[in-house]
Amino acid sequence: MNKNLYKSVPVKSSEITPEHQYLSRRQFLKAFGIASAGALIAAACGPDKNVSPTDTSNIDSTGTINDFSSNSNEKVNTFEEITNYNNFYEFTMDKSSVATLSKDFQTSPWEVEVYGLVEKSKVFSIDDFLNFDQEDRIYRMRCVEGWSMVIPWLGFPLSKLLKEVAPRSTATHVRFETLADPDQMPGVKNGFYPWPYQEGLRLDEAMNDLTILSTGLYGKVLLPQNGAPIRLVVPWKYGFKSIKSIVKIELVDYEPDTLWSTIAPREYGFYANVNPDVDHPRWSQRTERRIGESGRRDTLMFNGYAEEVAELYTGMDLSVNY
Amino acid sequence: MYMKQLLSTWSAKTRQINYLKVLVYIGAITPLIWLMWAYLSNNLTVNPIQAATQRTGNYALIFLTLALSVTPVNIITGYKQIITVRRTLGLFAFFYAAFHFAIFVGLDYGFEWSYVIPELFEKRYTIVGFLAGFILLLLAITSFRWWMKRLGKNWKKLHKLVYLAGILVIVHFAWAKKGDIFRLSGDIGKPLLFGSIILILLILRIPAVRKWIIATRRRLFQYRNNSNKSAPTSPNT
Numbered sequence: 001m002n003k004n005l006y007k008s009v010p011v012k013s014s015e016i017t018p019e020h021q022y023l024s025r026r027q028f029l030k031a032f033g034i035a036s037a038g039a040l041i042a043a044a045c046g047p048d049k050n051v052s053p054t055d056t057s058n059i060d061s062t063g064t065i066n067d068f069s070s071n072s073n074e075k076v077n078t079f080e081e082i083t084n085y086n087n088f089y090e091f092t093m094d095k096s097s098v099a100t101l102s103k104d105f106q107t108s109p110w111e112v113e114v115y116g117l118v119e120k121s122k123v124f125s126i127d128d129f130l131n132f133d134q135e136d137r138i139y140r141m142r143c144v145e146g147w148s149m150v151i152p153w154l155g156f157p158l159s160k161l162l163k164e165v166a167p168r169s170t171a172t173h174v175r176f177e178t179l180a181d182p183d184q185m186p187g188v189k190n191g192f193y194p195w196p197y198q199e200g201l202r203l204d205e206a207m208n209d210l211t212i213l214s215t216g217l218y219g220k221v222l223l224p225q226n227g228a229p230i231r232l233v234v235p236w237k238y239g240f241k242s243i244k245s246i247v248k249i250e251l252v253d254y255e256p257d258t259l260w261s262t263i264a265p266r267e268y269g270f271y272a273n274v275n276p277d278v279d280h281p282r283w284s285q286r287t288e289r290r291i292g293e294s295g296r297r298d299t300l301m302f303n304g305y306a307e308e309v310a311e312l313y314t315g316m317d318l319s320v321n322y
Numbered sequence: 323m324y325m326k327q328l329l330s331t332w333s334a335k336t337r338q339i340n341y342l343k344v345l346v347y348i349g350a351i352t353p354l355i356w357l358m359w360a361y362l363s364n365n366l367t368v369n370p371i372q373a374a375t376q377r378t379g380n381y382a383l384i385f386l387t388l389a390l391s392v393t394p395v396n397i398i399t400g401y402k403q404i405i406t407v408r409r410t411l412g413l414f415a416f417f418y419a420a421f422h423f424a425i426f427v428g429l430d431y432g433f434e435w436s437y438v439i440p441e442l443f444e445k446r447y448t449i450v451g452f453l454a455g456f457i458l459l460l461l462a463i464t465s466f467r468w469w470m471k472r473l474g475k476n477w478k479k480l481h482k483l484v485y486l487a488g489i490l491v492i493v494h495f496a497w498a499k500k501g502d503i504f505r506l507s508g509d510i511g512k513p514l515l516f517g518s519i520i521l522i523l524l525i526l527r528i529p530a531v532r533k534w535i536i537a538t539r540r541r542l543f544q545y546r547n548n549s550n551k552s553a554p555t556s557p558n559t
């Protein structure tokens with residue numbers, strides 16, 4: 001991956017909203033790599049004629065765009081694509097029905113308990129989360145099923161939250177849990193799954209700068225189908241690691257069980273790093289289809305984030321620790 | 323007189339065959355039209371290739387299940403005409419399976435054989451799926467009268483492979499889903515449902531089971547007939 005993608009581009013971001021503006025600004029910045037971008041963008045965007053797809057409110061970001069999606073041949077997926085093609089089995093297994101079934105999902109009030117092996121356990125509200133500086137992070141998302149998207153997330157590094165609760169030296173892993181409310185989430189009644197959804201990261205993975213808690217995308221508050229009000233995004237791992245609608249974050253001293261590794265341990269390991277060389281025992285992971293494209297792309301090692309995360313796994317046999 | 327009677331039964335028979343077959347044709351072509359319409363009107367999710375692959379796979383499974391249920395329906399009810407749609411149902415199962423395969427190779431992988439070949443023969447779910455498809459192809463080709471005559475007794479033996487195809491298709495389906503059917507966990511609802519149906523359909527074919535069902539049906543039927551019998555039947559011509 002190109003080094004200069006690391007660069008944070010400072011912009012005044014008061015006008016992040018509709019997709020075309022969001023993207024035109026992004027492409028503009030990419031094209032010119034600009035210093036005084038804010039003023040130019042205001043001029044370039046023109047009046048806000050574009051009606052936003054939903055009425056969710058906007059989130060003020062710090063104005064830092066971290067584009068980790070790399071090449072110029074990778075386009076950010078549309079809001080429509082990102083919000084209408086979702087795996088969220090607590091609602092339904094039908095990807096295109098999640099949006100409808102989750103539209104009345106109550107995301108406020110919402111509390112996330114952060115506890116376990118920490119010095120200062122704390123219950124966070126959504127406002128607490130929004131008090132962290134919100135950054136734009138444009139990441140690839142690779143689903144284990146073999147499709148991928150590029151998503152402009154808003155959020156903040158998980159490390160910032162963890163620093164606030166001060167993990168004890170004995171903590172080695174972080175365990176996450178999704179809400180499992182059968183009254184709101186019809187899929188939870190499906191007895192073939194060991195609800196609630198659980199996921200986990202090693203502490204150093206959780207502290208990596210790429211790992212974020214997301215509160216929004218396209219400059220807007222997250223919609224339920226994308227894991228509102230708060231979800232994890234770990235871009236170098238298969239999508240199912242990026243747990244949605246989190247209610248619990250626990251610091252532990254063991255490798256936590258995850259929902260998928262409980263269902264099929266031989267197929268879904270704890271690490272689940274995107275890796276074209278380690279096939280899922282049942283299907284190949286060599287290629288993927290980018291949503292919106294017709295052909296297939298080669299899947300990249302660590303989903304293209306090898307430079308940032310490969311060192312986390314030095315000395316590990318990734319075909320054993322899949 | 324005899325000729326006339328024969329002709330009238332024959333035409334009655336063809337009428338009935340047509341009626342049933344027309345129904346099957348309508349039922350079989352509707353999903354194709356539906357799929358095309360969804361594709362053209364952009365209603366096939368944002369990942370239309372995956373959706374089309376899954377839908378055609380589902381249709382193939384449904385028609386194979388229907389084809390496999392013809393004989394059991396005949397065994398249980400004694401309704402003979404239904405046998406006349408067995409071949410059509412089987413051919414539509416093959417049609418959708420072929421479509422499913424064509425989407426996989428052509429649309430999904432763009433005939434990129436360096437990807438398709440390993441994808442087909444390295445992964446267990448594609449291996450069993452391919453095998454099932456190959457069996458259906460073989461049976462579709464030999465479903466014509468010419469082959470039936472040519473193969474004679476072997477034709478029946480060959481076409482018993484459809485039972486194997488039924489089992490392979492279920493395994494293919496279950497392995498393509500995220501879950502573990504043997505641990506009863508994950509996305510296994512549909513494979514489990516279709517697996518149970520196909521299992522029952524195969525059990526009903528076991529000679530002992532089949533004989534027992536037919537005997538029981540005849541007994542019930544005769545019992546009813548005997549109790550109804552009051553007037554002597556007219557003599558045959």
